[in-house]
Amino acid sequence: MAVEALLSTRAQRAFLLTILIQGIVVLTMVAVTFAFVAEHVEFSTQRYKTLPCYLSLFALAEIFELLMAFDALRLRNVIQLIGILVFHGALIVFAALQVHETRTALVGAPDTADFINGDGPGSLWKKVLPFLIVSPCVIAVSWFSLLFWVRQLYFEFGWAIFHVVGANPAFKVMYRYYQIMICLLKFDFFCFTGVTMQLLIVVLATNSAEFGLTIAAIPIVLVLLIACGYAVQREVKWLMSISLVIMLAAETYFIYKLVRFYSPDSRAQYESTRATLTVFTIVAFLILFTTFAIGLRCFSDFDKGLRRSKEHDVTVTGTKKYSQTSPLPSPGDGNGNMSERQSSYLGGGHLEPRISIE
Secondary structure, X not given: OOOOOOOOOHHHHHHHHHHHHHHHHHHHHHHHHHHHHHOOOOOOOHHHOHHHHHHHHHHHHXXXXXXXXXXXXXXXXXXXXXXXXXXXXXXXXXXXXXXHHHHHHHOOOOOOOOOOOOOOOOOHHHHHHHHHHHHHHHHHHHHHHHHHHHHHHHHHHHHHHHHHHOOOHHHHHHHHHHHHHXXXXXXXXXXXXXXXXXXXXXXXXXXXXXHHHHHHHHHHHHHHHHHHHHHHHHOOHHHHHHHHHHHHHHHHHHHHHHHHHHOOOOHHHHHHHHHHHHHHHHHHHHHHHHHHXXXXXXXXXXXXXXXXXXXXXXXXXXXXXXXXXXXXXXXXXXXXXXHHHHHHHOOOOOOOOOOOOO
């Protein structure tokens, strides 16, 4: 069993290449749709702002997914690979929603032959519809490919996790929650950015109070996520406590936005993007709440001997390998005396050498 170098195996290269290829295909389809519509309409008109928002979100999503995939391979993070699968599935839903959102924006006079506003044969809507349909289909096909490669990577990365935390089951559970927490913080960033981008591009007037509130929330949330990631890795209790409190406060922001989407006095301005905004906001709310819950679990694991392992995550870039026929690396190598800390955690009992790869 070996800790393979980054991108040195077929599964790693295929996983990253699958995401790259589907991203190029999808962004091409979205760009073609955007170009066709741009020839005939003005995007400054409120109802047509869905298209530039659609292109921006997909560009952000594809770049984010590619970076997350590379990061997961670099860290040998199985939890993050699973998160990418969930994220990819969400992209299928988002791409399907955009077919409806684009139709809402383009079709102002249903059942007519009007090229710009109609939905009959030869209309602008019929012209761009095939390109809109290709996106969710390509993402769906690539999802099954990713599922296969993640399964291969799951077995490949098992030894890397053992090398970080050893065979102690309790340490593996704590480390798994830590990985989930870090992964959730990254997805929190995307969801918040996605909601904010839609609001700033499609909905809000620059002279409105809500626009200013949305702009002000950006640095606050980014600082929160970075601070929380640092706190959970370094086990800084006071900073983690503040981060958890601010997370609860941030939940009220998402509730406020949901109310605004459907309030009689403001629902009209969200007409063309209400479905997508609602989905993004609910998902962001749920992920942030889950982050808060996992954060409490990680907080309870502070000072139990895992800090050095968290500070030295697996980031293999060379070709050094460990074999089961060779002496096993000590779980404490480079991380302090891990064996002593594991023994202390289990009440001072002697730890028998064993391997349990998950």
